Each structure stands twice: as structure tokens, then as C-alpha cells.
Amino acid sequence: MSSLLPPALQDVIDAFGLLPGVGPRTAERYAYYLIRQGDNDPKKLAGALAELTDGVGYCQKTFALVPSGQEVSDLYADPRRDKQVVAVVAEPFDLIAIEKTGQYNGTYHVLGGLVSPIDNIGPEQLHVAELIKRVDEDKVKEIILATNASVEGESTALYIRQQLGGRKVKITRLARGLPIGVDLEYADQITLSRALEGRQAI
Amino acid sequence: MSSLLPPALQDVIDAFGLLPGVGPRTAERYAYYLIRQGDNDPKKLAGALAELTDGVGYCQKTFALVPSGQEVSDLYADPRRDKQVVAVVAEPFDLIAIEKTGQYNGTYHVLGGLVSPIDNIGPEQLHVAELIKRVDEDKVKEIILATNASVEGESTALYIRQQLGGRKVKITRLARGLPIGVDLEYADQITLSRALEGRQAI
Numbered sequence: 468m469s470s471l472l473p474p475a476l477q478d479v480i481d482a483f484g485l486l487p488g489v490g491p492r493t494a495e496r497y498a499y500y501l502i503r504q505g506d507n508d509p510k511k512l513a514g515a516l517a518e519l520t521d522g523v524g525y526c527q528k529t530f531a532l533v534p535s536g537q538e539v540s541d542l543y544a545d546p547r548r549d550k551q552v553v554a555v556v557a558e559p560f561d562l563i564a565i566e567k568t569g570q571y572n573g574t575y576h577v578l579g580g581l582v583s584p585i586d587n588i589g590p591e592q593l594h595v596a597e598l599i600k601r602v603d604e605d606k607v608k609e610i611i612l613a614t615n616a617s618v619e620g621e622s623t624a625l626y627i628r629q630q631l632g633g634r635k636v637k638i639t640r641l642a643r644g645l646p647i648g649v650d651l652e653y654a655d656q657i658t659l660s661r662a663l664e665g666r667q668a669i
Numbered sequence: 670m671s672s673l674l675p676p677a678l679q680d681v682i683d684a685f686g687l688l689p690g691v692g693p694r695t696a697e698r699y700a701y702y703l704i705r706q707g708d709n710d711p712k713k714l715a716g717a718l719a720e721l722t723d724g725v726g727y728c729q730k731t732f733a734l735v736p737s738g739q740e741v742s743d744l745y746a747d748p749r750r751d752k753q754v755v756a757v758v759a760e761p762f763d764l765i766a767i768e769k770t771g772q773y774n775g776t777y778h779v780l781g782g783l784v785s786p787i788d789n790i791g792p793e794q795l796h797v798a799e800l801i802k803r804v805d806e807d808k809v810k811e812i813i814l815a816t817n818a819s820v821e822g823e824s825t826a827l828y829i830r831q832q833l834g835g836r837k838v839k840i841t842r843l844a845r846g847l848p849i850g851v852d853l854e855y856a857d858q859i860t861l862s863r864a865l866e867g868r869q870a871i
Binding site: 473476481483486487497516519520521532534537563 | 673674675676677678680681683684685687688689690691695697698699700701702703704706707708710711712713714715716717718719720721722723724725726734735736737739744760761762764765768
């Protein structure tokens with residue numbers, strides 16, 4: 468059926484189809500929207516995409532995303548950030564979620580994923596060795612395992628704990644419990660079990 | 670918060686955010702996926718987008734999408750297609766849906782939208798005058814109104830009927846009724862009412 472569409476349009480639909488969760492219908496919708504916008508929006512997106520891989524690099528310390536050529540993330544370089552506290556996250560955008568709370572004053576370490584045998588991701592593919600190096604170099608006092616409350620999150624946390632071996636560093640992880648604003652009766656049983664286990668004196 | 674991200678990444682997220690139904694989180698996911706793919710996928714999408722508006726035009730007869738420089742759609746130029754039967758659709762991709770049935774042998778006419786006061790689309794913005802011209806030039810015998818079964822679809826159909834005035838052309842529209850494979854008990858009442866009204870002898 469592709470011959471029904473102009474090749475230039477089919478190319479865009481195919482390229483959009485590479486994005487995660489974008490099927491042929493969604494790709495068509497995006498492409499047709501851009502055609503209707505005239506020259507402005509597609510060229511803007513094209514230009515931004517052309518600069519993407521050249522303009523983005525990884526922080527050599529924390530593996531957060533940084534502008535190309537910048538060696539270390541601002542969040543690490545900032546002298547007001549406590550380098551002895553490290554929040555370990557799976558992906559670069561996770562640290563933005565934590566930053567948005569405005570409650571965190573330490574630094575970050577991006578693993579670049581989670582241990583997941585199904586997706587063929589072993590612990591050696593993650594930036595764990597670099598984390599251990601930071602623990603020694605920066606005399607890290609606390610590692611906050613800020614990974615997802617999933618099987619992969621748990622096994623990654625376990626692996627990091629093992630790798631840290633006998634080092635005198637406190638390891639914590641984000642509390643599991645009831646999300647704010649969710650009715651008790653609608654909470655799933657695992658969340659509720661964790662909330663019970665982690666109950667705190669008031 | 671945008672200062673947390675490299676500008677080249679923020680640009681891509683902003684540009685993806687222009688697409689219909691793409692919020693900040695989805696735009697982030699697309700951008701991050703492309704970063705992880707390395708140079709290949711973003712450059713491919715960038716290249717395809719850069720060619721999009723230059724590579725796609727509109728058929729001067731039917732307003733279907735055609736490769737730039739091509740005056741008339743293949744579906745119209747093809748001598749095997751019956752030019753005296755015209756299926757009128759709202760958007761270019763609608764004709765692909767009809768083409769895929771393999772049951773239709775006539776030609777198409779793309780209106781470029783539907784009458785919709787809420788979206789500020791009046792009938793004069795649609796390619797209705799060009800349709801009337803085709804009726805006269807091609808001696809069209811039947812117009813199949815293949816618009817959505819929505820308020821906008823109905824009022825557009827009504828407007829076209831009015832504009833055709835006293836011309837001796839048969840106007841039909843797609844049957845409304847039960848979708849194939851849907852249980853009667855799950856059909857909505859409006860669909861069921863239409864299916865009753867349109868009941869046929871067997």
C-alpha cells in the first residue's frame with residue numbers, strides 16, 4: 468500500500484515508526500500534522516534532530532546528560548551539592564524527577580539502565596564500577612538507591628550492595644508506601660504490604 | 670527546569686512537543702530513545718523531515734497527497750478508475766482506508782477537513798467548489814459521501830448536497846450499522862438505531 472503515499476511522506480512515516488510506542492497510525496498522524504503546518508515545524512524538528520547526537524554527551528562522573536564538550540554535570544560541579552551523598556538512578560531523566568522535588572542537595576549517579584536478564588542487560592553494562600570509584604574518591608557517606616520499585620530495580624540495588632563490599636557507606640533506598648492522594652482501598656496489595664512493613668512512629 | 674537538560678536535547682523535546690498528542694513525557698521518551706540509538710536514527714528522521722514539505726504536494730484534481738511536481742494523483746490518472754464515481758473523504762489518509770478494502774474502483778476527492786464551527790472551519794475552507802467543478806467536467810454520476818459518522822461529517826455532507834443544487838448526480842453515503850465482529854449487546858444505541866433504520870431485505 469505504500470505506493471499510495473508520496474515517497475517523501477512514506478520516509479517520514481517509517482522514520483517516526485522507529486520511535487518507541489509509535490505504530491503506523493500514530494506515525495501517519497505525526498507526518499500529516501507536519502505537512503499541514505507547512506515548512507516551519509518539520510524543518511524545526513529536522514534541525515533539532517540533526518544537532519541531537521552532536522550536542523549531547525554524558526557527564527564523566529555521574530553519566531547524566533550534559534551539553535557536548537562539558538566534562539562534568541553542573542549538578543556535580545556545583546560546590547553547594549554534597550558529594551558525599553549520591554542518589555543512584557537508572558536513567559538520566561530520573562534525576563530530573565528528584566531535582567523537581569527541590570528537597571535534594573546531594574549528587575547523582577546514572578546507571579544507564581537496570582539489571583534485566585530478559586532484556587539481556589547484565590550488571591557489567593551499567594556504570595557500577597564508576598560508582599564504586601566515586602565512593603572511594605569522594606569519601607561517599609550515603610548511597611540512596613533511587614531505582615524503580617520493580618524486580619529489576621530490586622536486583623540492581625542488591626548487586627550494588629554486594630559490589631560495595633566492606634566499605635563503610637550507608638545504603639538507603641526510597642521509601643515504599645502509599646502514594647499521596649491515593650485512597651487506601653485502591654492501593655494494590657504489594658504497595659500496602661510495603662507501607663505496613665515500613666510504618667513509622669508519629 | 671530546562672537548564673537541567675543539554676540545550677540540544679531540550680530543543681528536540683520542544684520540537685517533538687509540537688506533534689499532536691505528544692506531551693513533555695512522551696517527547697522526553699522519544700528524544701532519549703534517539704540519543705541511545707546513536708547517530709543513525711536521529712539523522713534518518715532529520716533527513717526525512719527536511720525533505721517532507723519539499724517532497725509532498727497535493728493533487729490538483731482530488732487533493733490527495735502526491736509526490737512534488739506530480740500534478741494529478743495516480744488514482745485519478747489511472748484510466749481503469751471510474752471518474753464518474755467520486756468518494757468524498759475528509760482527510761488524505763481516509764482514502765487509503767477505502768483503497769485497502771480493494772472493493773472500490775472510482776476516484777476520490779479530499780475535502781481537507783470537515784465543517785466544524787468549534788474549530789473555526791467553515792465550508793469555504795474545504796475543497797467543495799473544486800468538487801462541484803469535477804461533477805460538471807467529469808459528468809459525475811455518483812458522489813459517495815465517505816465522511817465520518819459524526820456531527821461534523823453529517824453537516825459537511827448536508828452542505829455538499831446543498832451546493833450540488835439541481836445537478837442530476839446520485840448522492841450516497843457509507844452505510845451506518847453494526848461493525849463486523851461486534852456483539853449486538855455491546856453496540857451503542859445510536860449505532861443500533863441507525864442499523865435498524867437501515868435494515869435490508871435478505
